[in-house]
Amino acid sequence: MPAKTYTSAQARTKALFDEEHQFIAPGLQTIALLSELAIDHGTGATLTDLDGNTYLDLNAGVSVASLGHAHPRYIAALTKQLEAVTVGSFTSQPRAELVRLIADLAPGELSRTQFFSGGAEAVEAAIRLARSYTKRTDIVGFTGGFHGKTAGVLPLSDVDWKHLIGPLPTGHHLAPYADPTRYEGSQTECREDAIKELRRLIEQDIAGRPAAIVIEPIQGTAGNIVPPPGFLREVHDVAHEYGALLIADEMITGFGRTGRIFGCSGDDVVPDVMTLGKGMASGFPVSALVSTDEIMAAKPFSLPSASSSSYGGNPLAAAAALVTIQTILSDKLVENSASVGVVLRDGLQALATRHRSIANVRGQGLLIGFDLVADQKSKTLLPKEKCIEFFKGCLADGLIMMSYTPRVRVHPPLILSAEQANSALAIIDRALERME
Numbered sequence: 001m002p003a004k005t006y007t008s009a010q011a012r013t014k015a016l017f018d019e020e021h022q023f024i025a026p027g028l029q030t031i032a033l034l035s036e037l038a039i040d041h042g043t044g045a046t047l048t049d050l051d052g053n054t055y056l057d058l059n060a061g062v063s064v065a066s067l068g069h070a071h072p073r074y075i076a077a078l079t080k081q082l083e084a085v086t087v088g089s090f091t092s093q094p095r096a097e098l099v100r101l102i103a104d105l106a107p108g109e110l111s112r113t114q115f116f117s118g119g120a121e122a123v124e125a126a127i128r129l130a131r132s133y134t135k136r137t138d139i140v141g142f143t144g145g146f147h148g149k150t151a152g153v154l155p156l157s158d159v160d161w162k163h164l165i166g167p168l169p170t171g172h173h174l175a176p177y178a179d180p181t182r183y184e185g186s187q188t189e190c191r192e193d194a195i196k197e198l199r200r201l202i203e204q205d206i207a208g209r210p211a212a213i214v215i216e217p218i219q220g221t222a223g224n225i226v227p228p229p230g231f232l233r234e235v236h237d238v239a240h241e242y243g244a245l246l247i248a249d250e251m252i253t254g255f256g257r258t259g260r261i262f263g264c265s266g267d268d269v270v271p272d273v274m275t276l277g278k279g280m281a282s283g284f285p286v287s288a289l290v291s292t293d294e295i296m297a298a299k300p301f302s303l304p305s306a307s308s309s310s311y312g313g314n315p316l317a318a319a320a321a322l323v324t325i326q327t328i329l330s331d332k333l334v335e336n337s338a339s340v341g342v343v344l345r346d347g348l349q350a351l352a353t354r355h356r357s358i359a360n361v362r363g364q365g366l367l368i369g370f371d372l373v374a375d376q377k378s379k380t381l382l383p384k385e386k387c388i389e390f391f392k393g394c395l396a397d398g399l400i401m402m403s404y405t406p407r408v409r410v411h412p413p414l415i416l417s418a419e420q421a422n423s424a425l426a427i428i429d430r431a432l433e434r435m436e
C-alpha cells in the first residue's frame, strides 16, 4: 500500500490506526472503529491519544474502568502481585481476601464465588450451575438482553446476526423486557404486561419448568434501559413460583455502577446467582459467579475441576479485583456514582427541554441512557448516520461516548467528578446544537 501522509492534529494517531488495521481482524467494537483513536495513555477519567489530544472518557471501556485509568493504588497492587506470583489456582492471599469481601457485600446468603475471565464465560457457568441444581434444561432471558457472544449465551443475547451462524443451542427463550421507552402506557401497565407475557411463555413454551431466568437489572447493551420499579422483584417471584433460579447478570450493574453496590438492590431483590465482571476489576479480565452454599454444591458443577478455568481467579486477577473493590468502598465511589449521576441526568434532562433531538433520559447512578430522536413528540429514533454525526461532533470536541446509535449509553469511570460531568454536558450541548 502506498504510504499515506497525515496533516491533521491526529497524524500519529491515524497513522498507527491505519497500520494496525492492515492486520487486525474486522469486528472490533464500533466505538473503536468509528473514533479511529490510538491511545497513548489514560489518567483518571481521561484518555490521551498519540498526538497529545485528551478526551473525557464517558465510556470507560464499556463500563469497565470503574477506577478510571492508571489509578495509583491499582498500579501499586498489580505491580506488587506481578513481582510475587501471577498464575495458578492455589489459594493466594488476594483471592482469599477477595472471596470473603464479595461474600460480605453480596445480598442474602450469596457467599460462594467462582472466578472466570470474561462475562460470557461467567453467564454460561451460571447456566450450567442452574441446570446442575434444578436438573432442568430451559433458560428464559429477555428481549434486548445481552450476555455475551459464546455459543452457550448467544441465544439469550438479542443480536440480529446470531441466526446467520446457527444452529444455536436449543432450550433458550426470550420474554419481553419491561422497557418503558418502548411502551405506550404507564410504568405499572408496562410491568404488568411483561410479567403476564413471562408467565405465558413459561407455561406454554416450557411446560412450567424453567431451570433459570437470566436478567440484567438494567439492560446495558439495549441502551441502559431501566425497567419500571418492581419489575425485577416480580421476575424473582415468578422464577421461584415455577421452581427456577433467578440469575442476575450484574456484569455492568455491579459494584457501584447504579449508585448502589448491586443493581438488584434497587428492587431489594436477592437473586439466587449473580454474575459479575467488567468494573469489578477495573479492566483486568476477570469475571465471577456468586451463589449460596446449597446451590454451589450442586453436581456436576461442583465436582473437582468441573467449574474451574485456566485463568479464573489467578493471583493477578484476584489482586486486581480486590484493590478495585476496596478502592470503590474506601473512596466512596458508590456514593460518587449516585451523586455525580444526578448531575449528569439532571443536566441531560435540562438539555432535553432545549433540544428537540434528545429524549427519554434515564438511568441510575453513573449508568445513564438517552435517545436521539427526530422530535420530542413522535420520539422517532434518529437514523444511524445522524447519530454518527453526533458521535463525531462530541469526539472532535473532546468527548468519548457511545452515541453512534440513537440509544445513547453513558457509563463513565465511577471517579468522574461533578466538574467533569458539567464539561461533558457542555460538549453534548454544543454537539446537539451543531447537529440540529
Ligand SMILES: Cc1ncc(COP(=O)(O)O)c(C=O)c1O
Pocket (backbone or CB within 6 Å): 118, 119, 120, 121, 123, 146, 147, 148, 149, 216, 220, 221, 249, 250, 251, 252, 277
Ligand atoms: C450484561 C452483560 N453480560 C455479559 C456480557 C459479556 O461479557 P464479555 O464481553 O466479557 O464476554 C456483557 C458484555 O457487554 C454484558 O453487558
